[in-house]
Amino acid sequence: MSLSGDVDRISGLVRFAPVLGWRDVDPAGLLADATGLAVTLENDVKALTVAEHWFGEGVGASSFALVTMGSGIGCGLVLDGRLVTGAYGVAGEIAGRAVGLALAAVVNLVGPERIVVSGDRSRNGRAARPPWPCAACSPPGVANSILR
Known part of the structure; x- marks a missing residue:
């Protein structure tokens, strides 16, 4: 199971999920109790990474970053073939932390021609677009970016 927010993969506890309004919730335990199956919980961006x-744009890449933009901004990192999680499982998280500066830094680091961006629709119903030119913008709702 994957959910947006600060999740503890080991305990199955969602420490904080602002989009869901959850703090210290155990969805993995609840689902395991309801189904009798083992349930593993992971952050949605890390699961996508x-x-x-294994199956997408990162196949064959030993190191890459995947940045998602939706209700927040997240980043999954693979270095030397391994997912980076950090001491508390939140390595790479960008959400709410100087977002504009972080995006500008990524664009400056890799160049706008290497960024694929998409996201949810804006409030007026039109597809959201990045604040910089990009070589290819995938359809709205896909919400992933691969930087190699």
Whole structure:
């Protein structure tokens, strides 16, 4: 199971999920109790990063970053073929932390021609677009970016 927010993969506890309004909730335990199955919980962006590494744009890449933009901004990092989680499982998280500066730094680091961006629709119903030119913008709702 993957959810947005600060999740503890080991305990299955969601420490904080602002989009869901959750703090210290155990969805993995609740789902395991309801189904009788083992449930593993992971942050949604980290789960997406692993999927991209195994089956998508990250296949064959030993190191890459995946940046998502939706209700927040997240980043999954693979270095030397391994997902980076950090001491508390929140390595790479950008959400709410000087977002404009972080995006500008990423663009300056890799160049706008190497960024694929998409996101949810804006409030007026039109597709959201990045604040910089990009070589290819994927359809709205896909919400992933691969930087190699």
